[in-house]
Amino acid sequence: xxxxxxxxxxxxxxxxxxxxxxxxxxxxxxxxxxxxxxxxxxxxxxxxxxxxxxxxxxxxxxxxxxxxxxxxxxxxxxxxxxxxxxxxxxxxxxxxxxxxxxxxxxxxxxxxxxxxxxxxxxxxxxxxxxxxxxxxxxxxxxxxxxxxxxxxxxxxxxxxxxxxxxxxxxxxxxxxxxxxxxxxxxxxxxxxxxxxxxxxxxxxxxxxxxxxxxxxxxxxxxxxxxxxxxxxxxxxxxxxxxxxxxxxxxxxxxxxxxxxxxxxxxxxxxxxxxxxxxxxxxxxxxxxxxxxxxxxxxxxxxxxxxxxxxxxxxxxxxxxxxxxxxxxxxxxxxxxxxxxxxxxxxxxxxxxxxxxxxxxxx
Amino acid sequence: xxxxxxxxxxxxxxxxxxxxxxxxxxxxxxxxxxxxxxxxxxxxxxxxxxxxxxxxxxxxxxxxxxxxxxxxxxxxxxxxxxxxxxxxxxxxxxxxxxxxxxxxxxxxxxxxxxxxxxxxxxxxxxxxxxxxxxxxxxxxxxxxxxxxxxxxxxxxxxxxxxxxxxxxxxxxxxxxxxxxxxxxxxxxxxxxxxxxxxxxxxxxxxxxxxxxxxxxxxxxxxxxxxxxxxxxxxxxxxxxxxxxxxxxxxxxxxxxxxxxxxxxxxxxxxxxxxxxxxxxxxxxxxxxxxxxxxxxxxxxxxxxxxxxxxxxxxxxxxxxxxxxxxxxxxxxxxxxxxxxxxxxxxxxxxxxxxxxxxxxxx
Ligand SMILES: Cc1ncc(COP(=O)(O)O)c(C=O)c1O
Ligand SMILES: Cc1ncc(COP(=O)(O)O)c(C=O)c1O
Ligand SMILES: [Mg+2]
Ligand SMILES: [Mg+2]
Ligand SMILES: [Mg+2]
Ligand SMILES: [Mg+2]
Numbered sequence: 001x002x003x004x005x006x007x008x009x010x011x012x013x014x015x016x017x018x019x020x021x022x023x024x025x026x027x028x029x030x031x032x033x034x035x036x037x038x039x040x041x042x043x044x045x046x047x048x049x050x051x052x053x054x055x056x057x058x059x060x061x062x063x064x065x066x067x068x069x070x071x072x073x074x075x076x077x078x079x080x081x082x083x084x085x086x087x088x089x090x091x092x093x094x095x096x097x098x099x100x101x102x103x104x105x106x107x108x109x110x111x112x113x114x115x116x117x118x119x120x121x122x123x124x125x126x127x128x129x130x131x132x133x134x135x136x137x138x139x140x141x142x143x144x145x146x147x148x149x150x151x152x153x154x155x156x157x158x159x160x161x162x163x164x165x166x167x168x169x170x171x172x173x174x175x176x177x178x179x180x181x182x183x184x185x186x187x188x189x190x191x192x193x194x195x196x197x198x199x200x201x202x203x204x205x206x207x208x209x210x211x212x213x214x215x216x217x218x219x220x221x222x223x224x225x226x227x228x229x230x231x232x233x234x235x236x237x238x239x240x241x242x243x244x245x246x247x248x249x250x251x252x253x254x255x256x257x258x259x260x261x262x263x264x265x266x267x268x269x270x271x272x273x274x275x276x277x278x279x280x281x282x283x284x285x286x287x288x289x290x291x292x293x294x295x296x297x298x299x300x301x302x303x304x305x306x307x308x309x310x311x312x313x314x315x316x317x318x319x320x321x322x323x324x325x326x327x328x329x330x331x332x333x334x335x336x337x338x339x340x341x342x343x344x345x346x347x348x349x350x351x352x353x354x355x356x357x358x359x360x361x362x
Numbered sequence: 363x364x365x366x367x368x369x370x371x372x373x374x375x376x377x378x379x380x381x382x383x384x385x386x387x388x389x390x391x392x393x394x395x396x397x398x399x400x401x402x403x404x405x406x407x408x409x410x411x412x413x414x415x416x417x418x419x420x421x422x423x424x425x426x427x428x429x430x431x432x433x434x435x436x437x438x439x440x441x442x443x444x445x446x447x448x449x450x451x452x453x454x455x456x457x458x459x460x461x462x463x464x465x466x467x468x469x470x471x472x473x474x475x476x477x478x479x480x481x482x483x484x485x486x487x488x489x490x491x492x493x494x495x496x497x498x499x500x501x502x503x504x505x506x507x508x509x510x511x512x513x514x515x516x517x518x519x520x521x522x523x524x525x526x527x528x529x530x531x532x533x534x535x536x537x538x539x540x541x542x543x544x545x546x547x548x549x550x551x552x553x554x555x556x557x558x559x560x561x562x563x564x565x566x567x568x569x570x571x572x573x574x575x576x577x578x579x580x581x582x583x584x585x586x587x588x589x590x591x592x593x594x595x596x597x598x599x600x601x602x603x604x605x606x607x608x609x610x611x612x613x614x615x616x617x618x619x620x621x622x623x624x625x626x627x628x629x630x631x632x633x634x635x636x637x638x639x640x641x642x643x644x645x646x647x648x649x650x651x652x653x654x655x656x657x658x659x660x661x662x663x664x665x666x667x668x669x670x671x672x673x674x675x676x677x678x679x680x681x682x683x684x685x686x687x688x689x690x691x692x693x694x695x696x697x698x699x700x701x702x703x704x705x706x707x708x709x710x711x712x713x714x715x716x717x718x719x720x721x722x723x724x
Contacts, residue, residue, distance in 0.1 A: 001389045001390045002390050002393060002394075002395040003389070003390060003395050003396075004394070004395035004396060006395075006396050006400055008400070008401070008402040008405070009402070010402070010602065011399060011400055011401055011402060011403060011602065011605055012400060012402075013396075013400050014397065014399060014400055016389065019388050019389045019397050019399070019400075020388075020389060022388055023385045023386075023388035023389060024385075026381050026382075026384055026385035026388065027363045027365070027378065027381045027382060027385060028363045028364050028365060031364060032364075032366070033364040033365050033366035033368075033683075033685070034365075034366060034368050034375075034685065035376065035381050037373060037376060037381070037563075037564040037565075037610065038368055038370065038373055038374060038375050038376055038381075039370070039373055040370040040371070040372070040373060040374075040686055041373060041565065042691075043370070043686070073435040073436045073437065073440070073566060073604075074435045074436050074440075074587055075435065075587070075601045075602050076601070077586070077587050077600070077601035078435070078436075078585070078587045080586070080587075081585035081586060081587060081588075082585075085585070109585070109586055112582075195602065197602055197605075201399075202399040202604075202605065202606045203399075203403065203602040203603065203604055203605045203606070204435060204566040204567075204603075204604030204605075204606065204607055205566075220474075221583045223440070223443035223444075223447070223471070223585070223588065224439070224442070224443060224471055225436055225437070225439050225440045225442075225443060226443075226585065226588075238439070239437045239438070239439035240372065240373065240437050240557065240559055240565040241565065241566075242435075242564075242565055242566030242604065242607075243373055243559075243564065243565045243566075244564045244565070244566065244606070244607070245566055245604075245606070245607075248399065321395075323395070323396065324402055324405070329404075
């Protein structure tokens with residue numbers, strides 16, 4: 001079966017073993033005589049799948065017992081509203097670091113429901129770095145402090161050792177594009193959310209890890225379906241959950257676990273990213289715009305400096321079997337999203353192509 | 363491959379041809395070298411899938427041009443909030459017919475955002491009928507009038523010729539459990555929503571058909587992701603849509619079209635339902651609680667009159683290869699959900715089993 005190297009930022013490549021297994025089990029899951037898509041969410045078959053997904057995610061992320069795990073619908077964009085609707089419960093204030101377009105959207109949605117303050121922004125330099133911040137500038141009684149841990153579009157990230165120290169204020173992290181990619185200490189967060197469609201499964205599932213004390217304080221105007229408490233009280237089955245997507249997430253969790261877990265993924269991901277960044281830094285043609293210490297190990301952005309050459313690169317790389325290397329429409333250039341499922345062979349193929357391209361277009 | 367007859371109310375049986383095709387295309391869709399799950403929602407591959415899904419749904423439902431079709435996340439339960447948040451824009455009043463648990467939940471959620479009035483309820487007789495109503499009792503300046511067209515749990519339905527005549531007030535229909543099952547005139551509705559997981563695809567997609575003039579009047583408090591206008595303006599791609607679920611819906615639409623469309627499905631569905639209801643009505647042991655003229659042709663509820671026999675029936679039917687015949691936990695008894703994908707052979711197998719069961723337990 002033909003397979004390309006798919007560098008899409010999301011939805012994005014999944015482990016081929018997972019897809020193969022899903023294909024094998026599509027018409028009948030185990031000896032059930034049913035597809036997972038056809039199973040009642042109240043059936044013991046699906047309950048087992050959900051419990052297994054939850055327990056694997058807990059294990060992989062090393063989630064402490066005082067956190068709840070929820071599998072929701074609506075994408076990370078729905079979290080932009082759920083977070084303020086549920087967490088703005090005391091001072092009605094929240095702090096934000098604006099390190100990219102998604103971080104900004106989260107801020108804008110929160111500003112509709114409470115007093116949202118931008119503590120720092122890197123928009124001045126096209127989001128090419130993570131601003132240094134001082135806890136003294138944070139709102140001491142904020143209900144939460146929001147960061148986008150990995151900035152998918154611009155290719156920067158908060159390293160695990162560079163999270164803002166928010167003290168007692170719950171840190172909320174959008175980890176849509178770097179979930180399960182390297183080890184983060186969940187206990188430093190009040191809430192972590194991630195759309196599944198990058199490193200975890202198909203679009204249509206959002207995994208939320210929320211500290212239990214943050215559940216149950218939703219604003220009166222909160223739609224029932226956007227209330228974390230409703231989903232926590234019903235183990236993500238208040239209504240019909242995105243069952244098939246959760247099943248695929250479970251298969252991906254199993255795959256990550258078999259590879260050695262998140263720490264093992266981190267090691268490989270850092271090797272993959274280093275190889276690519278080193279090549280770019282040594283190249284005369286290609287440049288990576290993000291400052292080295294804040295670079296994402298999932299989304300590698302780079303440019304030639306010429307719009308024409310960038311366009312040619314995207315076109316010719318596609319012919320060479322590499323898909324979706326075009327940068328996000330808002331910044332142009334190139335972006336190689338190298339999630340967990342991208343093998344080293346994909347990086348090597350890309351670097352070979354870049355070498356050849358540089359030679360031909362020097 | 364083992365297949366059972368799956369009478370689940372949702373998620374529920376899908377055409378085996380659709381599942382087979384999905385399995386075949388799982389690792390590489392056409393010559394793309396990617397799974398549909400891995401495709402960027404901005405890619406031409408996925409754009410084609412979405413456009414095709416939309417156009418097939420429009421064709422099958424005979425949707426007039428002044429309506430928009432949206433594929434959303436959040437299930438029908440999220441529509442319970444989206445409808446009032448978007449439609450309560452003038453008088454802030456809405457009318458409801460409470461013909462089952464879902465109808466009631468829709469009413470309760472609307473009551474949180476505006477003045478919601480119950481025009482009629484059949485709760486007095488365990489929702490076993492559709493109340494007769496008189497337009498004179500309707501709120502003349504209501505912003506909408508909501509009905510649950512098919513009551514999944516209790517097994518009743520508003521026949522296409524028995525819709526309330528709401529005049530200029532937009533009729534909103536929850537068609538989660540009878541979408542694509544028989545011909546309804548879309549132009550009689552202002553909005554029709556349906557969770558996909560019964561007759562259309564997997565859980566995680568909600569199809570909304572909305573008259574264009576009803577778009578763009580959301581309340582200020584409406585979360586961006588719950589605003590129909592956001593999704594209409596962005597052709598259901600404001601954020602990452604549930605791509606894989608939409609693809610499965612497309613395959614189901616193709617299957618329905620190949621069978622002759624909704625009118626053809628209606629004919630078969632009525633034959634299937636009639637056979638089963640006739641058997642029940644002629645049986646001494648089994649009774650169907652819903653009044654004949656309001657019976658659902660999708661969800662057939664029946665009882666023996668004895669809780670013990672009901673439990674035995676469910677247990678033994680499972681052994682005989684029929685899954686999920688247990689009635690909803692809120693009413694007990696039995697329920698056979700016989701959606702489009704349930705073949706006549708499934709009905710025959712069920713009736714044979716019921717015949718045997720009656721003989722053995724008379
Ligand atoms: C970091 C981040 N946050 C949020 C989103 C929005 O996610 P969704 O499309 O699931 O709403 C994305 C999507 O690419 C993202 O990369
Ligand atoms: C008629 C009807 N409306 C609404 C719902 C709720 O749908 P969801 O679980 O997608 O929120 C159901 C689910 O069974 C239903 O049958
Ligand atoms: Mg970004
Ligand atoms: Mg360089
Ligand atoms: Mg009902
Ligand atoms: Mg009888």
